[in-house]
Amino acid sequence: xxxxxxxxxxxxxxxxxxxxxxxxxxxxxxxxxxxxxxxxxxxxxxxxxxxxxxxxxxxxxxxxxxxxxxxxxxxxxxxxxxxxxxxxxxxxxxxxxxxxxxxxxxxxxxxxx
Numbered sequence: 001x002x003x004x005x006x007x008x009x010x011x012x013x014x015x016x017x018x019x020x021x022x023x024x025x026x027x028x029x030x031x032x033x034x035x036x037x038x039x040x041x042x043x044x045x046x047x048x049x050x051x052x053x054x055x056x057x058x059x060x061x062x063x064x065x066x067x068x069x070x071x072x073x074x075x076x077x078x079x080x081x082x083x084x085x086x087x088x089x090x091x092x093x094x095x096x097x098x099x100x101x102x103x104x105x106x107x108x109x110x111x112x113x
Contacts, residue, residue: 013039016101019109026073028061035063036084038101040092043075046084053077053085067104071097 017037018024024035026045033045043063047053057077064070075087105112 013041014098014102015039016098016105019105019112022066022105022109022112024063024065026061026063028059038063038093038098040089040095040098042078042086042088043073044084044086048083053080055080059087065101065104066108067101 015037016039018035024038026033026035026043029051031047031049031051033047036044036046038044053059055077058074059077060072060074062070062072071093073087073089073093074091075089077085078088079086
């Protein structure tokens with residue numbers, strides 16, 4: 001029997017997938033981009049404007065969370081697919097911040113898991 005928590009599909013870091021109404025905003029180059037999901041070492045976001053992102057590009061920005069907190073980030077574009085990009089962060093988001101975001105979602109968005 002295969003254990004889904006073992007093997008190549010298991011992630012080392014917990015990933016938060018945000019409901020539409022709770023998505024943080026990544027402010028980058030004057031554009032507000034919804035964050036689809038994040039973990040300690042990465043952020044996946046949508047970009048809606050004309051600006052595109054290129055693999056290997058360094059991005060500096062600020063994440064504005066729904067709870068009113070913010071976090072400066074810097075990362076490298078690791079993947080671009082359609083109108084979404086994935087950043088690998090140079091400085092990880094603290095584990096405490098990720099857990100705080102999870103608690104916020106559980107408290108304010110019933111049914112979130």
